[in-house]
Amino acid sequence: MKYTAISLLLAAAAVNALPSNTAAANSIGPLGGVNTAGYDFTVSTDGSFTGVGAPPPVSQYSHFAAQGANIFRIPFAWQLMTPTLGGSIDATWFSIFDKTVQAALSASTSPYVILDLHNYARWDGEIIGQGGPTNAQFANLWSQVATKYASESKIIFGIMNEPHDIPSLPDWAASVQAAINAIRAAGATTQHLLLPGSSYSSAGALPTGAGPDLAALTDPAGGTSQLIFDVHMYLDGNGSGQSTECVTDNVGVLTTLVTWLKSVGNRQALLSETGGGSTTSCEKYLKSELAYVKANSEYIVGFTVWAAGSFDTTYNLTVTPNADGSDQPIWTDAVVPNLP
Numbered sequence: 001m002k003y004t005a006i007s008l009l010l011a012a013a014a015v016n017a018l019p020s021n022t023a024a025a026n027s028i029g030p031l032g033g034v035n036t037a038g039y040d041f042t043v044s045t046d047g048s049f050t051g052v053g054a055p056p057p058v059s060q061y062s063h064f065a066a067q068g069a070n071i072f073r074i075p076f077a078w079q080l081m082t083p084t085l086g087g088s089i090d091a092t093w094f095s096i097f098d099k100t101v102q103a104a105l106s107a108s109t110s111p112y113v114i115l116d117l118h119n120y121a122r123w124d125g126e127i128i129g130q131g132g133p134t135n136a137q138f139a140n141l142w143s144q145v146a147t148k149y150a151s152e153s154k155i156i157f158g159i160m161n162e163p164h165d166i167p168s169l170p171d172w173a174a175s176v177q178a179a180i181n182a183i184r185a186a187g188a189t190t191q192h193l194l195l196p197g198s199s200y201s202s203a204g205a206l207p208t209g210a211g212p213d214l215a216a217l218t219d220p221a222g223g224t225s226q227l228i229f230d231v232h233m234y235l236d237g238n239g240s241g242q243s244t245e246c247v248t249d250n251v252g253v254l255t256t257l258v259t260w261l262k263s264v265g266n267r268q269a270l271l272s273e274t275g276g277g278s279t280t281s282c283e284k285y286l287k288s289e290l291a292y293v294k295a296n297s298e299y300i301v302g303f304t305v306w307a308a309g310s311f312d313t314t315y316n317l318t319v320t321p322n323a324d325g326s327d328q329p330i331w332t333d334a335v336v337p338n339l340p
Contacts (some may be wrong), residue, residue, distance in 0.1 A: 027225055030294050031112060031302025032339040034064055034319055034331075035273065036104070037099060038310030040118035041076035045164065047122025048131075049079040055096060056309035058103035058239055059193035063321055064308070066105035068286045068339035071306040072104045073113055073272055075118035075161060078141060079169040085123055086137040089144050098148070114147060114156040114194065114272060114304065121163035121172065121196070128160075129175035130167055138175055139182035146186035146312060157183055158230060158272065162200040166210070169198060173213035180227070193219075194230035194270060202239070203231035203271070204253045207260035224267060226300065231257065232252045232273040235285045241306065244277025244316045249288035258299045267299050275306040275317045278329040286330060290338035305335055 042051030053076070061072060080093055097257075104113045126132025142157065149155045153207055159179045166172045195214045199205035205227060221228050233250045235240035261267045271293055276282025286305075293300045308320045319331040327336075 028112065028144050029268075029301030030268070030297035030340045031071040031304075032290070032294070032335070033069040033073070033111065033302070033304045034060075034335075035073040035075065035116075035304050035307040036060055036100075036309035037075055037307045039080060039100075040077055040116075040161075041310065043075075043077045043118050043120075045120050045162075045294075046125040047119045048117075048124050049077045051077075053077060053080050054310035055059065055100055058100060060308055060321065061107040061111075061294075062105045063197045063325070064163070065109045065111060067327075067336055068109065070109040070111045071114065071156075071302055071304055072107075073114040073116050073158065074100060074309075075116040078117055078119045078123060079115075081145065082141055085133055086140055089148075101149075105152065110154065112154050112156050112192075114158045115149070116158035116161050117141070118161040118273070121160050121166060127166065130179075131170050135175050135178040139178040142179045143182040145172065146183040146188035146191075147192070150187040151188075153189075153190045155256075155330070156194060156228075157188070158194045158196075160196040162232065163198050163210075163237040164200045166198050169210045169213050171218060172198065173209060176214065177217050180217060181216055181220060189221045190226075192226045192228055194228055194272065196230045201230055201268050201273070203233045203250070203257050204239075206231060206257065206269075211260065211264070212314070215267065224265065227267075227270070229261070229269040230272050231269050231300075233271060234274060235276050235282060235289065241273070241275065241317060242295070244279050244282065245280070246276045246282040246285040249285040249292070250274075251288065251292050254289070254292055254300065258296055262301045266299075268299055268307065270301050271303040273306045274303060275319070276330060276334075277316050278318075283333045285339060287334035294338045294340075302340075303338075305331075 036056035038054040197210035235246035238241035
């Protein structure tokens, strides 16, 4: 989740078509679900972290799966996974984290579970591969995580949440490639990977921003069908996801994205963050946006709305169930009709 406004670029990219994706299109979609936040709490957009995290209530996974959710996204702070940059996974913390992951995986829909590194391409203010953590340190983190989940085919590795203000997009693509290589070398060869663009993962910015560099990345496991672009889109006036009032369904931006995905070899994306408040405007526009995603799941394989987990029911974009088990209006009215 971003906490600063971003501008959304709507222009389509003039790019040369890449070789077609050799795998069957829509290999994992349609998907629909929710972010269960908590392990990311107090991560700043500069990649610093000052807290201890808050484990999401595991009861939410069965609650949402009972309504059809078949994908969950679990954000986490890099500093919780490896308290020392380049160091080993904290075994005590990981045992807690893994209980959350296993609860999600065991939900009734046999869902996919995204492990989302929520550090904005940074560690304590410094950018990966561009003066901050080295690509080797970044790869080391993902090698260790991938080793833990190499046998879990329903895990999706969310390589990085919302990179922003990246001086060199080619260098950022090289950092992402290092993570891809490390995940595959760790034996996790069957899982899908989410490729993070720039501009807070803006779906509007991808075609003319980081997209062309990311589209050229390779998968040691073969093909490109398991390399999925990670995109975010909010519906309020400045696209920040801070307001409870919405002004757009983003269908124009998503249509441009689909056109670009076709042009680079029939590739796929996943809308891993979107959402709004339980207001008339957001219920209307979010329902329309998610309907578009569902109808175009050959290219946008699914969505995870922001957010439940450890957010309480007063948070402006909450979809956390109420104490009596009832759901927020935006979940019931906009999300549930568009679950698979």
